[in-house]
Amino acid sequence: MRITNFSRSIALQQRAHQLIPAGAHTYSKADDQFPELSPGFIVRGKGAYVWDLDGNQYIDWGMGLRSVILGHAYEPVLSMVREQLELGSNFTRPSPIEVELAEILVDTIPSAQMVKYAKNGSDVTAAAVRLARAYTGRKYIAICREHPFFSFYDWFIGSTPVDAGIPEEIKQLTLKFSYNNIASLEELFDSYPGQIAAVIMEPVQAAPPRENFLQRVRQLCDQNGTVMILDEMITGFRMDIQGAQKLFNVKPDLATFGKAIANGFSLAVLAGKREIMELGGIHHDKPKVFLLSATNGAETHALAAGIATINELKKNDVPLYIAGIGQKLIDGINDIAASMNLSQYIRAYGYPCSPVLEFKDQEGNASLPFRTLFLQETIAGGVLMPYIAVSYAHGECELSATLAAVEKALIVYKKSLSDGLNKYLTGRPVKPVFRKYN
Numbered sequence: 001m002r003i004t005n006f007s008r009s010i011a012l013q014q015r016a017h018q019l020i021p022a023g024a025h026t027y028s029k030a031d032d033q034f035p036e037l038s039p040g041f042i043v044r045g046k047g048a049y050v051w052d053l054d055g056n057q058y059i060d061w062g063m064g065l066r067s068v069i070l071g072h073a074y075e076p077v078l079s080m081v082r083e084q085l086e087l088g089s090n091f092t093r094p095s096p097i098e099v100e101l102a103e104i105l106v107d108t109i110p111s112a113q114m115v116k117y118a119k120n121g122s123d124v125t126a127a128a129v130r131l132a133r134a135y136t137g138r139k140y141i142a143i144c145r146e147h148p149f150f151s152f153y154d155w156f157i158g159s160t161p162v163d164a165g166i167p168e169e170i171k172q173l174t175l176k177f178s179y180n181n182i183a184s185l186e187e188l189f190d191s192y193p194g195q196i197a198a199v200i201m202e203p204v205q206a207a208p209p210r211e212n213f214l215q216r217v218r219q220l221c222d223q224n225g226t227v228m229i230l231d232e233m234i235t236g237f238r239m240d241i242q243g244a245q246k247l248f249n250v251k252p253d254l255a256t257f258g259k260a261i262a263n264g265f266s267l268a269v270l271a272g273k274r275e276i277m278e279l280g281g282i283h284h285d286k287p288k289v290f291l292l293s294a295t296n297g298a299e300t301h302a303l304a305a306g307i308a309t310i311n312e313l314k315k316n317d318v319p320l321y322i323a324g325i326g327q328k329l330i331d332g333i334n335d336i337a338a339s340m341n342l343s344q345y346i347r348a349y350g351y352p353c354s355p356v357l358e359f360k361d362q363e364g365n366a367s368l369p370f371r372t373l374f375l376q377e378t379i380a381g382g383v384l385m386p387y388i389a390v391s392y393a394h395g396e397c398e399l400s401a402t403l404a405a406v407e408k409a410l411i412v413y414k415k416s417l418s419d420g421l422n423k424y425l426t427g428r429p430v431k432p433v434f435r436k437y438n
């Protein structure tokens with residue numbers, strides 16, 4: 001049965017846009033990222049499923065912007081959170097649970113000697129940058145241009161097209177190099193000798209590091225006295241419990257984690273070398289770094305969620321499990337595309353824990369309108385797949401239902417390649433998040 005009723009969502013969307021800029025608190029959740037025929041609001045989730053405001057049920061592959069790695073409302077996490085909630089969520093002095101989680105993280109993450117908590121990934125990447133600047137006494141930051149998002153703060157957003165409100169002086173401090181192109185980073189070090197405080201990048205996205213790229217970045221950072229920061233917001237606890245840094249055998253000076261670490265509860269972690277992290281401490285005689293200091297930074301039930309999630313990830317070897325499901329999904333989608341002679345237009349690829357989908361138009365160009373059509377048609381078939389975050393709750397049943405919905409969607413995709421998109425796509429296509437004007 002095709003899902004067609006979004007009437008309650010549409011009514012609430014009007015109200016949301018009057019009350020909330022963009023109608024959402026994360027741009028990637030906003031209406032412009034989804035087709036017009038899509039659920040405007042999610043009311044609840046359980047396991048791999050979510051229900052929208054109109055009562056429609058979906059298999060969810062977005063999983064709360066990749067944060068929900070075990071499944072929605074996962075009981076072992078909820079029960080530890082409930083226990084903690086009964087004890088109170090915020091106190092006038094630290095709670096012992098802060099130390100308990102810190103011990104687990106330092107034991108788990110190879111590069112972690114000390115940790116500091118926050119509520120968002122943006123906060124910990126920004127803290128890493130400030131720490132690196134204080135440690136080195138330098139101002140420039142080198143970021144990897146292929147990696148789309150590190151933080152909503154000025155040092156990063158100033159480097160995107162959505163740079164309104166950010167002074168030129170700040171923008172000039174962020175430099176760019178390319179992944180798997182060590183010469184591009186060498187050039188930056190040559191052009192700004194002794195001036196680059198930090199290199200920040202994700203360890204890996206869909207394409208693997210080539211020719212020891214990560215080790216060579218490490219080496220360049222060492223040679224230039226620059227802090228190497230790995231942003232493991234997506235890879236951490238998903239690609240490997242110990243992070244991509246373990247898998248690729250590279251030791252950053254600082255690393256950032258979030259998303260999967262607490263199964264959808266608000267927790268992000270800055271982890272790193274004692275020598276650098278200690279600058280944020282209160283027992284040294286160097287200038288003190290105001291590292292992270294927030295009223296709700298160590299909300300106890302979020303830390304309980306972190307402990308419970310890491311326990312479950314380890315106990316069930318979740319990274320291994322999700323890689324298995326992810327590989328079947330990649331193969332399944334590519335097989336369907338091949339059987340319909342659509343391989344040149346639709347492709348699933350990347351690491352199985354984070355598969356990526358590519359959509360092309362008749363000319364072979366990457367196409368947001370065709371991506372939108374695919375989303376529209378899979379949503380109609382009860383699958384919400386704006387991107388793919390495989391979780392422990394996705395099993396064979398969800399896999400086969402998803403592939404059935406993909407097959408139906410591709411029939412429409414194929415027709416629109418020949419008959420034109422307008423005949424099949426309702427409303428406007430999705431837009432890039434990072435755009436200067438709406």
Ligand SMILES: Cc1ncc(COP(=O)(O)O)c(C=O)c1O
Nearest residue numbers: 120121122149150151231233258
């Ligand atoms: C690689 C990466 N770094 C940082 C962030 C920012 O994290 P948050 O949304 O928790 O602020 C994200 C979020 O999408 C991310 O993907």
